[in-house]
Amino acid sequence: MGETPFLRMEEIVKTFPGVVANDRVNLEVRHGEIHALLGENGAGKSTLMNVLYGLYQPNGGRILLEGRPVAIHSPEEAIRLGIGMVHQHFMLVPPLTVTENVILGLPGARGILLDQAEARQRIQEIADSYGLEVDPDAPVGTLSVGVQQRVEIIKALYRGARLLILDEPTAVLTPQEIQGLFTVMRRLVADGRNAIVFISHKLDEVMAISDRVTVLRNGKDVATLETQATNKAELARLMVGREVLFRIEKPPAEPGPVVLEIQDLVVRDDRDVPAVRGLSLEVRRGEILGLAGVDGNGQRELAEAIAGLRIPEAGTIRIQGQDVTRMDAGDLLRFNLAYIPEDRQREGLVLDFTLSENFIAKRFRRPPFSVRGFLRHPAILDFARRLIRRFDVRAPGPEVEARKLSGGNQQKVVLARELSQEPDLIISAQATRGLDVGAAEFVEQQMLAQRARGAAVLYISNELEEIFNLSDRIAVIHRGEIMGVVRPDQVTPEELGLMMAGIRREGAPATESPAEPVSSNPGGHP
Amino acid sequence: MDMDALIGLLHATIRLTTPLLFAAIGGLYNERAGVINIALEGKMLLGALVGFMVAFSSGNPWLGVLAAAASGALVALLFAYVTITLGADQIVSAVAINLMMLGFTGVVFRLMKAANSGSLSAPTFQEWTIPGLAQIPVLGPVLFRHLPLVYLAFLLVPLAHFIFYRTTWGLSIRAVGEHPRAADTLGVKVRTVRYLTVLWGGAMAAIGGAVLSIGHNSTFIENMTAGRGFIAFSAIVFGKWTPLGTMLASLLFGFADALQLRIQAGILEPLFRNLGIQEVAYQIPVMLPYVVTLVALFFIGKSHWPAAAAIHYDREEG
Numbered sequence: 001m002g003e004t005p006f007l008r009m010e011e012i013v014k015t016f017p018g019v020v021a022n023d024r025v026n027l028e029v030r031h032g033e034i035h036a037l038l039g040e041n042g043a044g045k046s047t048l049m050n051v052l053y054g055l056y057q058p059n060g061g062r063i064l065l066e067g068r069p070v071a072i073h074s075p076e077e078a079i080r081l082g083i084g085m086v087h088q089h090f091m092l093v094p095p096l097t098v099t100e101n102v103i104l105g106l107p108g109a110r111g112i113l114l115d116q117a118e119a120r121q122r123i124q125e126i127a128d129s130y131g132l133e134v135d136p137d138a139p140v141g142t143l144s145v146g147v148q149q150r151v152e153i154i155k156a157l158y159r160g161a162r163l164l165i166l167d168e169p170t171a172v173l174t175p176q177e178i179q180g181l182f183t184v185m186r187r188l189v190a191d192g193r194n195a196i197v198f199i200s201h202k203l204d205e206v207m208a209i210s211d212r213v214t215v216l217r218n219g220k221d222v223a224t225l226e227t228q229a230t231n232k233a234e235l236a237r238l239m240v241g242r243e244v245l246f247r248i249e250k251p252p253a254e255p256g257p258v259v260l261e262i263q264d265l266v267v268r269d270d271r272d273v274p275a276v277r278g279l280s281l282e283v284r285r286g287e288i289l290g291l292a293g294v295d296g297n298g299q300r301e302l303a304e305a306i307a308g309l310r311i312p313e314a315g316t317i318r319i320q321g322q323d324v325t326r327m328d329a330g331d332l333l334r335f336n337l338a339y340i341p342e343d344r345q346r347e348g349l350v351l352d353f354t355l356s357e358n359f360i361a362k363r364f365r366r367p368p369f370s371v372r373g374f375l376r377h378p379a380i381l382d383f384a385r386r387l388i389r390r391f392d393v394r395a396p397g398p399e400v401e402a403r404k405l406s407g408g409n410q411q412k413v414v415l416a417r418e419l420s421q422e423p424d425l426i427i428s429a430q431a432t433r434g435l436d437v438g439a440a441e442f443v444e445q446q447m448l449a450q451r452a453r454g455a456a457v458l459y460i461s462n463e464l465e466e467i468f469n470l471s472d473r474i475a476v477i478h479r480g481e482i483m484g485v486v487r488p489d490q491v492t493p494e495e496l497g498l499m500m501a502g503i504r505r506e507g508a509p510a511t512e513s514p515a516e517p518v519s520s521n522p523g524g525h526p
Numbered sequence: 527m528d529m530d531a532l533i534g535l536l537h538a539t540i541r542l543t544t545p546l547l548f549a550a551i552g553g554l555y556n557e558r559a560g561v562i563n564i565a566l567e568g569k570m571l572l573g574a575l576v577g578f579m580v581a582f583s584s585g586n587p588w589l590g591v592l593a594a595a596a597s598g599a600l601v602a603l604l605f606a607y608v609t610i611t612l613g614a615d616q617i618v619s620a621v622a623i624n625l626m627m628l629g630f631t632g633v634v635f636r637l638m639k640a641a642n643s644g645s646l647s648a649p650t651f652q653e654w655t656i657p658g659l660a661q662i663p664v665l666g667p668v669l670f671r672h673l674p675l676v677y678l679a680f681l682l683v684p685l686a687h688f689i690f691y692r693t694t695w696g697l698s699i700r701a702v703g704e705h706p707r708a709a710d711t712l713g714v715k716v717r718t719v720r721y722l723t724v725l726w727g728g729a730m731a732a733i734g735g736a737v738l739s740i741g742h743n744s745t746f747i748e749n750m751t752a753g754r755g756f757i758a759f760s761a762i763v764f765g766k767w768t769p770l771g772t773m774l775a776s777l778l779f780g781f782a783d784a785l786q787l788r789i790q791a792g793i794l795e796p797l798f799r800n801l802g803i804q805e806v807a808y809q810i811p812v813m814l815p816y817v818v819t820l821v822a823l824f825f826i827g828k829s830h831w832p833a834a835a836a837i838h839y840d841r842e843e844g
């Protein structure tokens with residue numbers, strides 16, 4: 001049509017030490033469109049948008065806005081050009097109120113004096129016209145992630161953004177909240193003046209909301225397609241670079257006796273507020289219990305309490321029938337428990353240690369790895385080489401530091417250490433977060449292998465698809481309580497979404513283990 | 527204790543709080559912006575020396591105060607460059623500055639003594655008695671018969687409160703201390719905010735030091751601050767990073783200082799005599815302010831530091 005596109009990014013190059021994050025990337029966004037930027041973790045999506053937002057300076061290429069070349073040296077300049085960005089990790093100051101967060105950095109109408117009354121009113125207007133309901137006086141730290149995201153969008157609109165970048169906005173939302181976000185997005189582009197760049201690695205969402213889609217792989221743009229003219233399979237192939245299976249096959253579960261039994265557990269978080277509030281559940285030998293929920297609903301505290309890293313305030317945790325409620329991680333070693341923590345870089349690994357050192361972290365005190373207090377290097381190296389082979393860790397050798405590995409390989413190191421001990425119980429927290437499709441598949445296969453071996457697995461994840469794929473039963477956590485326990489074949493994602501949003505499942509079919517029903521009420525008394 | 531003694535004690539509390547208050551309220555700005563400042567001590571000490579030297583040679587104590595402020599800002603500039611621009615560790619850099627200032631002021635003062643055979647006594651400030659208010663019983667003599675710098679110090683408290691909570695500057699400062707990246711994405715100039723607050727804090731700390739040398743005394747003494755910079759730092763923590771809290775904490779420490787001076791002067795003699803204690807070593811009361819600091823920090827419970835305190839910010843480091 002010869003119409004000038006809203007945005008053109010041409011041949012953008014951005015390198016970080018040792019990484020080419022964007023390798024001559026082109027992107028064109030038209031007025032009135034929702035343009036999806038699709039790619040695996042690490043493909044360079046955030047980097048490209050940070051370049052557009054003036055946070056990163058590109059090493060090459062140019063940017064045109066409505067046909068005019070622009071140089072964007074700082075976020076301030078991006079804002080002035082009408083670009084707004086909602087970052088993957090929210091850029092909100094938790095102790096400040098919504099209004100303070102929105103007006104931060106703007107010159108006030110009254111010079112240096114803060115004019116909150118007028119700001120509050122404008123926030124209300126924006127909120128009303130796009131359906132972005134918020135309380136302007138609430139401290140942002142007290143709001144749920146879904147509401148915080150609205151604050152982020154309001155922040156951009158308040159500054160007059162016409163090109164809105166949403167970096168993985170759905171990662172933290174329930175399915176219902178995602179629908180709400182999509183409604184807002186459609187409203188924003190309805191008049192044809194604005195445009196949205198929607199970043200995601202989820203194919204369903206891209207298919208559902210975008211007009212066109214640009215796929216990034218390894219820092220390069222591999223295609224730009226009309227969404228109507230493509231499909232999930234093609235997008236997946238473009239994104240990953242090979243054929244992808246959407247479902248993994250798994251044989252039916254053969255659950256045995258209860259391995260982990262939790263009753264009325266109460267655990268406080270770092271801010272000393274109860275994050276797990278009277279939670280009960282049990283996991284049996286040879287089954288995977290998926291724990292679904294929006295991030296920050298007590299999953300971390302629950303996992304840490306079981307792993308002996310956080311002392312519960314009340315309730316009991318039993319492993320193989322023994323009360324371990326007050327035991328620390330050291331005491332728990334003899335229970336043969338594997339723990340795959342949420343943050344592999346800070347808790348799962350010692351990044352400055354070598355792979356071998358990381359592998360033996362739990363058992364270096366025992367033969368063959370040490371004898372009378374001296375480490376036996378030949379035994380350690382031999383063990384490390386075996387694990388590297390068995391778990392397919394891509395690393396130059398057992399003596400490199402864990403820091404030097406990619407995220408997926410780091411996770412394999414954690415898995416190798418934890419699973420090679422043939423654990424009876426596995427606590428896995430967000431094990432595939434930030435991994436590419438291949439590495440995530442590997443993690444899932446390992447979990448199924450452990451289940452087949454007879455381990456009891458508590459699989460915590462906020463990726464619903466993964467929960468459906470792996471779980472024999474699904475428990476949903478909301479604000480530290482279990483909203484219900486269901487079988488994956490008897491529930492839809494929408495129903496799970498409601499439970500994740502705090503709506504208890506009424507009259508759920510008496511759930512689901514052959515031996516005895518699992519209670520979904522927190523009291524949990526037989 | 528009779529009334530006069532009480533008034534004396536409270537008056538001294540206000541007086542002795544003043545140097546702490548300058549340093550603490552000044553330091554509060556950069557702390558809120560995420561720069562930890564345990565270099566208050568060194569900046570106070572430099573301010574004490576420079577204030578004294580300039581007042582001594584010019585004959586004007588106000589010039590001494592201005593010069594002190596400038597010297598404090600200059601050292602703060604060095605600190606800011608090393609930490610904010612180069613990304614050096616804030617604690618280590620501050621320790622270096624403290625040690626450097628201790629040595630530097632000692633050497634310069636000795637050279638000055640060697641060069642001046644006569645007495646080294648600087649002109650000092652006169653008390654300002656506030657007409658009317660000073661006549662109020664008890665309160666008047668406690669609050670309204672002080673050096674001008676004392677009033678100035680206490681005026682800095684509402685000023686800080688106003689700036690932090692009622693201006694766009696204050697909002698930027700608070701945001702930078704909590705989440706610099708968020709502030710940066712909204713066009714707040716993180717480095718500029720940090721630089722300016724560090725400079726301001728340095729100037730104020732140095733004025734606090736000058737209060738010691740040309741306010742309360744008329745001379746400089748080696749290591750004259752004797753840890754007051756650290757006490758001021760504790761006052762910020764104890765005051766939970768608010769201007770009002772910081773002032774109250776400073777007053778508590780000032781009171782401890784006033785009390786120990788009186789104990790040294792013998793107000794507790796009768797009590798000790800009754801208890802059959804012959805003599806109390808002077809070192810024991812001298813410890814009081816430091817002990818109070820320790821005990822106070824013990825009781826404050828969990829404190830919530832600005833989330834980005836002591837963390838270097840670089841835009842391109844993801």
Ligand SMILES: Nc1ncnc2c1ncn2[C@@H]1O[C@H](COP(=O)(O)OP(=O)(O)O)[C@@H](O)[C@H]1O
Nearest residue numbers: 016019021041042043044045046047842843844
């Ligand atoms: N600030 C940074 N410093 C160094 N490397 C970075 C930085 N930001 C991103 N990278 C690297 O650039 C690549 C692309 O990352 P990113 O743009 O975040 O990917 P995506 O958003 O698609 O998941 C990754 O290899 C990542 O490790």
Ligand SMILES: [Mg+2]
Nearest residue numbers: 045046047088
């Ligand atoms: Mg990203």
